[in-house]
Amino acid sequence: MPALIPVDNVLGVFFLGVIFSSILYGVIWLQVYSYFTQHCKGDRLFLKCFLALVVHGFYVSGVTNFGDYSADLRPPWSLKVQTLIGGMFVPPTSHVDP
Numbered sequence: 046m047p048a049l050i051p052v053d054n055v056l057g058v059f060f061l062g063v064i065f066s067s068i069l070y071g072v073i074w075l076q077v078y079s080y081f082t083q084h085c086k087g088d089r090l091f092l093k094c095f096l097a098l099v100v101h102g103f104y105v106s107g108v109t110n111f112g113d114y115s116a117d118l119r120p121p122w123s124l125k126v127q128t129l130i131g132g133m134f135v136p137p138t139s140h141v142d143p
Contacts, residue, residue: 098127
């Protein structure tokens, strides 16, 4: 007996999206594992602190304040500091060749 509502197109695309996003998720975790086991030993303290600020900001925004849409109007202190540090160091080190 055929379905009352044909959902092949919708569920097929949804299934392919889930498979593709799962593959990308695995690749991201592979890169994170590779970075922390092999490459982060030579990083300077400045870069580690900067990464900690970014991770803290996204954790507070995405986990602690989940569902609180008014909290999105007030970014956490760590993202403010990260933006300030990035604004101080990026302009002097970037240039545009004409």
